[in-house]
Amino acid sequence: xxxxxxxxxxxxxxxxxxxxxxxxxxxxxxxxxxxxxxxxxxxxxxxxxxxxxxxxxxxxxxxxxxxxxxxxxxxxxxxxxxxxxxxxxxxxxxxxxxxxxxxxxxxxxxxxxxxxxxxxxxxxxxxxxxxxxxxxxxxxxxxxxxxxxxxxxxxxxxxxxxxxxxxxxxxxxxxxxxxxxxxxxxxxxxxxxxxxxxxxxxxxxxxxxxxxxxxxxxxxxxxxxxxxxxxxxxxxxxxxxxxxxxxxxxxxxxxxxxxxxxxxxxxxxxxxxxxxxxxxxxxxxxxxxxxxxxxxxxxxxxxxxxxxxxxxxxxxxxxxxxxxxxxxxxxxxxxxxxxxxxxxxxxxxxxxxxxxxxxxxxxxxxxxxxxxxxxxxxxxxxxxxxxxxxxxxxxxxxxxxxxxxxxxxxxxxxxxxxxxxxxxxxxxxx
Amino acid sequence: xxxxxxxxxxxxxxxxxxxxxxxxxxxxxxxxxxxxxxxxxxxxxxxxxxxxxxxxxxxxxxxxxxxxxxxxxxxxxxxxxxxxxxxxxxxxxxxxxxxxxxxxxxxxxxxxxxxxxxxxxxxxxxxxxxxxxxxxxxxxxxxxxxxxxxxxxxxxxxxxxxxxxxxxxxxxxxxxxxxxxxxxxxxxxxxxxxxxxxxxxxxxxxxxxxxxxxxxxxxxxxxxxxxxxxxxxxxxxxxxxxxxxxxxxxxxxxxxxxxxxxxxxxxxxxxxxxxxxxxxxxxxxxxxxxxxxxxxxxxxxxxxxxxxxxxxxxxxxxxxxxxxxxxxxxxxxxxxxxxxxxxxxxxxxxxxxxxxxxxxxxxxxxxxxxxxxxxxxxxxxxxxxxxxxxxxxxxxxxxxxxxxxxxxxxxxxxxxxxxxxxxxxxxxxx
Numbered sequence: 097x098x099x100x101x102x103x104x105x106x107x108x109x110x111x112x113x114x115x116x117x118x119x120x121x122x123x124x125x126x127x128x129x130x131x132x133x134x135x136x137x138x139x140x141x142x143x144x145x146x147x148x149x150x151x152x153x154x155x156x157x158x159x160x161x162x163x164x165x166x167x168x169x170x171x172x173x174x175x176x177x178x179x180x181x182x183x184x185x186x187x188x189x190x191x192x193x194x195x196x197x198x199x200x201x202x203x204x205x206x207x208x209x210x211x212x213x214x215x216x217x218x219x220x221x222x223x224x225x226x227x228x229x230x231x232x233x234x235x236x237x238x239x240x241x242x243x244x245x246x247x248x249x250x251x252x253x254x255x256x257x258x259x260x261x262x263x264x265x266x267x268x269x270x271x272x273x274x275x276x277x278x279x280x281x282x283x284x285x286x287x288x289x290x291x292x293x294x295x296x297x298x299x300x301x302x303x304x305x306x307x308x309x310x311x312x313x314x315x316x317x318x319x320x321x322x323x324x325x326x327x328x329x330x331x332x333x334x335x336x337x338x339x340x341x342x343x344x345x346x347x348x349x350x351x352x353x354x355x356x357x358x359x360x361x362x363x364x365x366x367x368x369x370x371x372x373x374x375x376x377x378x379x380x381x382x383x384x385x386x387x388x389x390x391x392x393x394x395x396x397x398x399x400x401x402x403x404x405x406x407x408x409x410x411x412x413x414x415x416x417x418x419x420x421x422x423x424x425x426x427x428x429x430x431x432x433x434x435x436x437x438x439x440x441x442x443x444x445x446x447x448x449x450x451x452x453x454x455x456x457x458x459x460x461x462x463x464x465x466x467x468x469x470x471x472x473x474x475x476x477x478x479x480x481x482x483x484x485x486x487x488x489x490x491x492x493x494x495x496x497x498x499x500x501x502x503x504x505x506x507x508x509x510x511x512x513x514x515x516x517x518x519x520x521x522x523x524x525x526x
Numbered sequence: 527x528x529x530x531x532x533x534x535x536x537x538x539x540x541x542x543x544x545x546x547x548x549x550x551x552x553x554x555x556x557x558x559x560x561x562x563x564x565x566x567x568x569x570x571x572x573x574x575x576x577x578x579x580x581x582x583x584x585x586x587x588x589x590x591x592x593x594x595x596x597x598x599x600x601x602x603x604x605x606x607x608x609x610x611x612x613x614x615x616x617x618x619x620x621x622x623x624x625x626x627x628x629x630x631x632x633x634x635x636x637x638x639x640x641x642x643x644x645x646x647x648x649x650x651x652x653x654x655x656x657x658x659x660x661x662x663x664x665x666x667x668x669x670x671x672x673x674x675x676x677x678x679x680x681x682x683x684x685x686x687x688x689x690x691x692x693x694x695x696x697x698x699x700x701x702x703x704x705x706x707x708x709x710x711x712x713x714x715x716x717x718x719x720x721x722x723x724x725x726x727x728x729x730x731x732x733x734x735x736x737x738x739x740x741x742x743x744x745x746x747x748x749x750x751x752x753x754x755x756x757x758x759x760x761x762x763x764x765x766x767x768x769x770x771x772x773x774x775x776x777x778x779x780x781x782x783x784x785x786x787x788x789x790x791x792x793x794x795x796x797x798x799x800x801x802x803x804x805x806x807x808x809x810x811x812x813x814x815x816x817x818x819x820x821x822x823x824x825x826x827x828x829x830x831x832x833x834x835x836x837x838x839x840x841x842x843x844x845x846x847x848x849x850x851x852x853x854x855x856x857x858x859x860x861x862x863x864x865x866x867x868x869x870x871x872x873x874x875x876x877x878x879x880x881x882x883x884x885x886x887x888x889x890x891x892x893x894x895x896x897x898x899x900x901x902x903x904x905x906x907x908x909x910x911x912x913x914x915x916x917x918x919x920x921x922x923x924x925x926x927x928x929x930x931x932x933x934x935x936x937x938x939x940x941x942x943x944x945x946x947x948x949x950x951x952x953x954x955x956x
Contacts, residue, residue, distance in 0.1 A: 414865065461758065
């Protein structure tokens with residue numbers, strides 16, 4: 097809060113930027129990303145808050161494809177629920193744009209944890225890609241490790257090294273000493289602030305996405321303690337004392353059920369489960385240490401909050417999709433990394449599973465023609481429906497912002513695309 | 527050569543170690559890895575070379591499973607050729623044991639390029655895992671970048687950073703300025719020295735494996751210049767100027783055909799093609815930029831040297847196997863990383879394709895029981911034949927040497943294992 101105040105100033109109820117220039121002021125003009133009358137409308141209304149909330153007026157803007165006036169639910173939410181839709185919705189992982197100049201003005205000055213745990217900053221960062229590119233989804237700016245301190249697992253983000261957990265969880269005693277996540281409002285108060293504010297901001301014009309790391313991914317971070325490309329410590333425990341890993345996964349699953357429900361109660365309309373470290377696992381290991389806990393989590397949330405779509409995205413999911421295909425809740429959206437052919441995933445997961453992904457993020461370094469062709473091909477290969485356009489992994493730093501804008505534009509025009517012939521099993525019949 | 531002389535000394539025609547202790551002297555006793563009478567035979571004969579060749583006497587030792595006396599071809603070669611065999615052969619990627627104490631005595635003192643381009647050192651390092659673990663294959667100690675300087679692409683190995691190419695290949699002009707690989711004996715003289723000596727050392731008792739990086743993997747190294755986890759420079763060229771990448775791939779393919787034939791003529795009995803950077807590619811990109819060049823290389827070598835088995839190993843091959851499955855030469859051995867289920871690969875590639883792999887290297891951090899079960903399960907899932915046991919990626923530094931020994935032991939006992947029921951397509955029928 098203090099950090100944001102220092103960066104922005106408010107005069108006569110309107111946000112005036114100091115050093116954060118366009119981040120505070122982008123709603124005033126051409127940088128706002130909206131076109132036509134909505135841009136004008138956006139520029140006319142300003143925040144009257146005594147706190148500087150540079151995002152405050154932008155909620156009034158309605159982009160193309162907005163469902164605000166029609167009263168219908170937003171496009172991404174409808175598609176994630178399994179409804180056929182007028183076009184393919186789009187958003188881009190990661191949650192905030194490290195590739196965006198506006199984002200870097202924050203990231204250069206404010207630590208990651210302060211950014212993700214200070215509601216006003218997290219709100220601003222969450223909205224940046226939406227304002228710039230008119231994505232159909234707005235994902236909360238946060239980190240998959242965010243809930244860990246509430247369980248008693250502290251972490252720090254070290255530049256160039258990633259998260260470091262000074263006291264890794266490696267014994268049954270460590271697990272017995274963990275706290276449970278009984279009251280997220282008390283232990284993670286910023287989550288409700290972020291999500292409830294974002295929900296008001298985007299209401300009707302985009303879909304608000306919450307997210308968590310899966311039990312396996314969080315366990316691997318917390319056991320490893322710091323980055324190791326082979327997860328030597330975690331996998332040594334897996335090999336020698338799998339019961340310790342299982343106990344930790346069970347503890348995390350309980351906490352994450354509460355955390356997901358809390359995100360939903362705070363405003364999230366969809367929650368994505370990131371299994372970011374699935375690529376460390378063989379299919380057999382995935383079957384034992386990741387998927388059962390992710391599936392249990394999905395089952396329990398589906399009972400508690402049945403109307404909220406969940407997305408399961410495994411980084412390194414190729415070769416494991418036949419396991420996910422056997423899920424109990426068939427209406428889980430399956431996120432795909434770009435090592436999977438969209439047509440193969442469609443063939444394996446069936447014509448009505450909602451698929452998300454999976455364009456190579458490096459395509460966004462290509463020409464307009466390359467980007468347009470890749471996105472259109474992806475939409476066609478998915479069958480033209482039951483599909484959320486996205487990249488297969490996070491947008492890479494250095495990606496031109498214009499490319500992201502074009503990628504989103506292709507989705508907005510996708511209602512005119514004719515899908516490929518019905519996906520067949522031909523790819524598997526070699 | 528000078529470096530090795532400095533590290534070892536010869537007295538009365540026998541190798542005496544100075545600082546390299548067990549590396550020079552391991553053939554004299556229990557560290558030699560051979561058992562019973564062969565160990566004794568090994569210890570009785572010593573090198574009479576004026577150059578210190580600590581490996582020289584060890585060629586006389588014959589391990590269990592040796593075909594030296596029977597006159598038959600060695601096991602690994604027969605299996606790679608598609609013959610049924612009395613047991614599953616085994617070797618472990620990488621070529622030399624960074625996890626081995628003997629190896630580190632060299633790596634701590636001698637630069638990577640000096641180690642790989644000085645014949646006596648490369649020979650010694652190639653033999654270390656064989657002597658210690660009685661693998662069925664001996665792979666030449668070298669680097670996938672080794673042929674690049676012969677084309678005019680210089681590189682240095684920077685500790686902690688990997689290879690650095692000071693003048694990356696990024697334009698058509700760069701490619702036109704490259705040399706062709708007309709005379710490897712002149713430009714890479716150590717290759718023949720290494721392979722011909724190794725062939726004499728292992729003749730009949732193990733199979734000598736040569737290797738190359740695939741055109742795609744070499745192109746990506748040479749275009750990128752230094753490590754980048756997203757291959758931003760290479761993939762930017764791929765997106766904007768694919769014709770430059772294609773021209774480079776064609777040039778590399780020509781050179782690599784010559785290089786593979788040269789390795790074979792120098793003594794290699796099998797050559798493995800490492801597509802180490804296949805994981806950067808979507809299946810579509812793999813279909814355009816990697817596989818066609820690897821396949822062309824295979825086709826041309828198969829015409830020139832029809833009796834030599836080739837292994838194609840893609841790191842990140844899961845999701846691309848259906849492309850490899852359509853290869854013209856069905857007798858190519860397919861190496862698998864550990865993201866692919868062995869049974870799924872068997873189902874996809876057919877019962878008689880020779881498969882190599884694919885145990886998670888982290889299994890070697892497990893207990894004896896874990897290692898034994900994983901290796902046995904892998905052998906069973908492959909169908910008990912047409913299979914070379916290996917890890918799915920390189921052995922990780924820190925791996926206990928005893929674990930590697932046990933892994934190899936499981937293969938030696940594999941003749942008694944009963945395979946699983948005939949692999950079916952059940953995994954794909956979800």
